[in-house]
Amino acid sequence: MTALLEISDLVKTFGTGEVATRVLRGLSLSLEEGELAALLGPSGSGKSTLLTILGTLMKPTSGHYTMLGHDLIAANDKELTAFRNRHIGFVFQFHNLLPDFTALENVVFPTAISDGRETPAARARGRDLLERMGLADRINFPTANLSGGQKQRVAVARALMNGPELVLADEPTGNLDSASAMQVMELIAQINREEGTTFLISTHDEKIASLCRRQIVVGDGVVTG
Amino acid sequence: MLYALKIAARYLTASRAQTALLVTGVAVGVFIFIFMSALIGGLAEFILSRTVGDISHVTIQAETDDPPLLISPQGHVLVVAERGSTRIATLAEAATFLPLIEGVAGIKAVSPQIAGAGVIKRGAQVSQVSVIGLEPGRESAILDLEGYLVDGSVRLGSGLILLGRDLADDLALTVGQTLRLQSAEGVTAALTVGGIYQTGNGGVDGARAFVSLSVARTLFAMPQGVTRIEIKLFDLNAADTIAARIRSLTGLDAVPWTDGAEQLMEALDAQAQTGYVLKTFALITIVIGVASALLLSTYRRRPEIGIMRAMGASRGFVVFVFVTQGALIGVMGGITGAALGYLALLPFPSRDAFQAGTLPIDITQGSYGVAIALTVIGAILASILPARSAARVDPVTAIGQ
Numbered sequence: 107m108t109a110l111l112e113i114s115d116l117v118k119t120f121g122t123g124e125v126a127t128r129v130l131r132g133l134s135l136s137l138e139e140g141e142l143a144a145l146l147g148p149s150g151s152g153k154s155t156l157l158t159i160l161g162t163l164m165k166p167t168s169g170h171y172t173m174l175g176h177d178l179i180a181a182n183d184k185e186l187t188a189f190r191n192r193h194i195g196f197v198f199q200f201h202n203l204l205p206d207f208t209a210l211e212n213v214v215f216p217t218a219i220s221d222g223r224e225t226p227a228a229r230a231r232g233r234d235l236l237e238r239m240g241l242a243d244r245i246n247f248p249t250a251n252l253s254g255g256q257k258q259r260v261a262v263a264r265a266l267m268n269g270p271e272l273v274l275a276d277e278p279t280g281n282l283d284s285a286s287a288m289q290v291m292e293l294i295a296q297i298n299r300e301e302g303t304t305f306l307i308s309t310h311d312e313k314i315a316s317l318c319r320r321q322i323v324v325g326d327g328v329v330t331g
Numbered sequence: 332m333l334y335a336l337k338i339a340a341r342y343l344t345a346s347r348a349q350t351a352l353l354v355t356g357v358a359v360g361v362f363i364f365i366f367m368s369a370l371i372g373g374l375a376e377f378i379l380s381r382t383v384g385d386i387s388h389v390t391i392q393a394e395t396d397d398p399p400l401l402i403s404p405q406g407h408v409l410v411v412a413e414r415g416s417t418r419i420a421t422l423a424e425a426a427t428f429l430p431l432i433e434g435v436a437g438i439k440a441v442s443p444q445i446a447g448a449g450v451i452k453r454g455a456q457v458s459q460v461s462v463i464g465l466e467p468g469r470e471s472a473i474l475d476l477e478g479y480l481v482d483g484s485v486r487l488g489s490g491l492i493l494l495g496r497d498l499a500d501d502l503a504l505t506v507g508q509t510l511r512l513q514s515a516e517g518v519t520a521a522l523t524v525g526g527i528y529q530t531g532n533g534g535v536d537g538a539r540a541f542v543s544l545s546v547a548r549t550l551f552a553m554p555q556g557v558t559r560i561e562i563k564l565f566d567l568n569a570a571d572t573i574a575a576r577i578r579s580l581t582g583l584d585a586v587p588w589t590d591g592a593e594q595l596m597e598a599l600d601a602q603a604q605t606g607y608v609l610k611t612f613a614l615i616t617i618v619i620g621v622a623s624a625l626l627l628s629t630y631r632r633r634p635e636i637g638i639m640r641a642m643g644a645s646r647g648f649v650v651f652v653f654v655t656q657g658a659l660i661g662v663m664g665g666i667t668g669a670a671l672g673y674l675a676l677l678p679f680p681s682r683d684a685f686q687a688g689t690l691p692i693d694i695t696q697g698s699y700g701v702a703i704a705l706t707v708i709g710a711i712l713a714s715i716l717p718a719r720s721a722a723r724v725d726p727v728t729a730i731g732q
Binding site for chain 2: 158161163164183184187188190191192196198202203204205206207215216218219220221222223224264268
C-alpha cells in the first residue's frame with residue numbers, strides 16, 4: 107500500500123498570549139490508501155481539530171501536510187477549495203444536509219458545484235449511491251422528511267459522490283440509535299472494501315472503532331497509539 | 332453558474348412569505364418611482380403646453396439697421412438720421428428662405444408674418460391693437476386660432492379681421508360687422524369681423540387683431556418681405572438645436588423660445604430635481620430593504636454556507652448565490668411595481684386631455700424600463716455586502732453551530 111497522506115510535527119494553537127491554547131502539539135500521522143481507520147481519544151484531545159486540518163478547512167499553526175503529492179500547507183484558499191471538492195468527502199455528526207433540497211439534490215451537490223450544473227450523469231450516479239444506501243424510495247424526498255439514520259446515509263452518499271480518495275467522518279454515528287449506527291458503519295465498511303476509499307472515523311464508541319482495521323489514539327495533542 | 336441560479340431560486344421559494352414580502356416592498360418602491368416620474372413629467376408637459384404651447388418656438392426676427400451717418404472726408408459727422416419710433420425692420424427675402432426652413436427636420440409649421448401697431452376705430456370708440464398679418468391657410472400654424480374660435484371662421488381673406496373676445500366686447504363688435512383699422516404708418520382700411528376667438532390670455536384676447544398678409548402689406552406699406560417668421564416645432568425641447576441649424580443654413584437671426592425664458596426653465600429644472608430626489612429616496616429604500624433582508628438570510632443560512640464551503644464551493648460561488656438572489660428580487664419587484672404603476676396610471680387622462688383640477692399625470696413618462704433597470708442594479712448592489720459576508724463565513728464555525 108502507498109501513503110495517501112502524511113502529516114508531521116503538526117501544531118495548532120488557538121488564541122494568543124496568555125489565553126493561547128495549544129490543541130495539537132507536534133502530531134505526526136500517515137494514512138495508507140484503502141485504510142479504514144478509527145480516531146479515538148477523549149474529548150478535547152484534538153480529534154476534531156485534526157479532522158478539520160486534514161479536511162483542509164483549517165490551516166495548522168505549523169507543520170507539514172501532504173496528500174496525493176500535494177503540499178496542502180502551501181496551497182491557497184482557491185486551490186484548497188478545488189482539492190477538497192475533488193479528493194475529500196465529509197460526514198458530520200449532525201448530517202448537515204441542505205434542508206431545502208431533496209436527498210438526490212444533496213448527494214449531487216459536490217459534483218454540481220464543480221460542473222456548474224446538475225448533469226444527467228451526476229444525477230444517475232447520485233441515484234445509484236442512494237440505492238446502495240438503501241434509500242431508493244427516498245430519492246426525491248425533501249431531507250426534512252427523512253429519519254436521522256436516513257439523513258446520515260444521504261450524508262455518506264454525498265461524501266462519496268465525487269469518488270474521493272479520503273472520507274473524513276466526525277462522530278458519524280454519534281447521533282444515531284445503535285441499529286442505525288451499525289447500518290451506517292456496515293455501509294462504510296462495504297464501500298471501503300469495494301472501492302478502496304480511505305476512511306478516517308472519529309468516534310468515542312469502542313464498538314464502532316472495533317469495526318475498523320486500524321485504531322489511532324490521540325491524547326494531549328499527539329498520537330499516543 | 333446555472334447551478335448557483337438554481338440554489339438562489341430555491342432559497343427564495345423556500346421562504347415564500349418572506350420573499351413575497353420583500354418583493355412587495357421593492358414593488359412599492361418601484362411604484363413610487365414610476366408614479367413620481369409620470370407626475371413630474373406630466374406636470375412639466377402641462378406647464379410647458381400652457382405657457383409656450385401657443386407661442387412660436389423659434390422666431391426669425393428682422394434686425395433693424397442702424398441709422399445712417401453722413402461723415403465728411405475729415406471724419407466729422409455731418410448728418411445723423413434719427414431712428415423712427417415706428418420704423419419696421421423687414422426680412423425682404425423671406426420668400427426665398429421659407430422652403431429651406433420648412434425642410435429642416437423637426438419643424439411642424441412655418442408662419443411668415445407682418446406685425447405692427449394700429450388702432451381700431453368704431454364710432455367714437457378707439458382701441459390700440461397689435462396687428463398681425465398671417466398667410467391665409469396658415470392662420471392656426473402658431474396660435475391655434477381654429478381651436479380658440481368662438482364665432483365665425485378663422486379663414487382670413489381680403490377685407491377680413493379676427494378679433495379676440497375681450498376686444499370685440501369692448502367695441503361691441505360681432506361677426507359680420509365692419510370697423511376701421513388705422514396702422515401706425517397712417518394707412519386706414521375698412522375691415523369686416525370674420526371671426527372671434529378666446530384664448531384665455533388677456534393680452535391676446537383684448538389687444539390683438541389678425542389680418543391677412545396682403546391686408547398687412549397695405550396697412551404697413553410693405554410691398555414685399557415680412558417682419559418675422561414664426562416656427563412651431565414637434566418637440567419644443569429641440570428649439571435651441573433647430574434655431575442653431577436655421578442660423579447656420581440661412582444666416583438669419585433665429586431665436587429659440589428658451590431665450591428669455593430662463594425663469595421658466597429654472598422652475599422646471601427645480602421641479603425635475605425634486606423628482607430626482609424623491610425617486611432617489613425610493614431607490615435607497617429598495618436598496619436598504621434588499622440588503623437587510625439578505626443580511627438576515629445570510630445569518631440564518633450560515634450553517635448551510637459552511638456545508639457548501641466544506642463540499643468545495645468557492646467563495647465566488649457563494650457570492651454568486653446571494654447576488655443572484657438580489658437580482659431575482661430586483662427583477663420580480665421591478666416588474667411587479669412597473670405593472671402596478673402602469674395599471675394605477677391608466678385611469679388618468681392622456682397628456683392631450685389634461686383638465687384643470689386634475690393631476691396632470693402622463694402615463695407615457697413613467698420611465699418603466701429605467702425603473703426596472705435601476706431597481707435590478709440597486710438590488711444587485713444591495714446584495715453585494717451580504718454576499719461578501721456570506722463568502723467570509725468560516726465553514727468550521729458555521730458547521731459547528
